[in-house]
Amino acid sequence: MASSFSTNVKPCKLALIQLAVTADKNANLTNARTHVLEAASHGANLIVLPECFNSPYGTNFFPEYAEHLKDGPSVKALSTMAKDANAYLIGGSIPERDPTDDKVYNTCTVYNPQGELIATHRKVHLFDIDVPGKIRFQESETLTAGNKLTHVDTEFGKVGVGICYDIRFPEPAMIAARQGCFIMVYPGAFNMTTGPLHWELLQRARAVDNQIYVAACSPARDLSAGYHAWGHSTVVGPAGNVIETMDEKQGIIYADLDLTKMTEFRQSIPLYNQRRFDLYADVSKATP
Numbered sequence: 001m002a003s004s005f006s007t008n009v010k011p012c013k014l015a016l017i018q019l020a021v022t023a024d025k026n027a028n029l030t031n032a033r034t035h036v037l038e039a040a041s042h043g044a045n046l047i048v049l050p051e052c053f054n055s056p057y058g059t060n061f062f063p064e065y066a067e068h069l070k071d072g073p074s075v076k077a078l079s080t081m082a083k084d085a086n087a088y089l090i091g092g093s094i095p096e097r098d099p100t101d102d103k104v105y106n107t108c109t110v111y112n113p114q115g116e117l118i119a120t121h122r123k124v125h126l127f128d129i130d131v132p133g134k135i136r137f138q139e140s141e142t143l144t145a146g147n148k149l150t151h152v153d154t155e156f157g158k159v160g161v162g163i164c165y166d167i168r169f170p171e172p173a174m175i176a177a178r179q180g181c182f183i184m185v186y187p188g189a190f191n192m193t194t195g196p197l198h199w200e201l202l203q204r205a206r207a208v209d210n211q212i213y214v215a216a217c218s219p220a221r222d223l224s225a226g227y228h229a230w231g232h233s234t235v236v237g238p239a240g241n242v243i244e245t246m247d248e249k250q251g252i253i254y255a256d257l258d259l260t261k262m263t264e265f266r267q268s269i270p271l272y273n274q275r276r277f278d279l280y281a282d283v284s285k286a287t288p
């Protein structure tokens with residue numbers, strides 16, 4: 001099966017904004033705006049914020065900070081930011097309350113340069129882990145899982161979106177790549193146990209298996225908070241190479257994404273024409 005992504009698109013400059021998150025939602029939104037406009041002033045036209053950038057990361061905080069997408073302050077602020085930045089904005093994630101069932105979701109909202117909300121992704125795989133003596137976290141105590149995969153059409157090509165724990169599952173990235181996405185973007189907040197072990201490894205794995213770009217954007221580490229994020233927001237190329245990464249502090253990294261180079265790499269190692277779907281299933285065809 002040949003690769004189905006289009007190369008007839010503009011190159012783009014990606015920015016990952018590793019924000020310092022506080023307990024003050026308005027301050028978080030103001031900080032996000034400052035950094036989004038800074039990224040845009042450096043030429044970024046695809047800008048990404050971290051998981052849970054408007055609230056502390058913790059199961060007790062999700063219901064307290066949750067808001068409706070229709071008229072919540074975060075969606076309004078993000079839409080204005082995207083418009084003022086004249087850029088696509090992958091708005092990290094926020095705790096979302098659905099007015100129809102009152103359930104709370106960990107939701108990424110995506111905006112075009114006109115500030116229109118063009119996609120939403122609710123975290124599909126909830127972060128429920130228990131590593132004895134290290135970390136126990138059960139998102140399902142207060143969150144409900146989403147039930148769809150998310151691919152967003154942009155003028156730079158199709159973008160796949162997942163949130164944090166979603167990266168541990170190879171299928172969504174595999175499906176996105178085979179359905180024409182050139183990048184998977186994961187707002188995410190790994191921690192001091194799983195970050196050093198798996199953060200970069202998983203990004204490189206998703207990239208090299210699928211010959212796509214992968215970007216993961218974390219909050220900055222705050223040792224006074226209950227959850228210590230690993231940081232290290234990173235962009236990985238279609239060869240599995242780390243293009244750009246950073247430490248645990250607040251900051252921005254940039255990467256020029258070039259689909260021509262991606263095509264050349266795919267032609268030199270042509271996995272897309274060599275798959276043996278006579279021996280194993282094509283998960284992208286089995287999507288409900």
Ligand SMILES: NC(=O)CC(=O)C(=O)O
Pocket residue numbers: 126127163164165166168188189190191194195
């Ligand atoms: N926070 C997450 O959703 C995931 C995580 O930290 C991990 O997989 O490790």
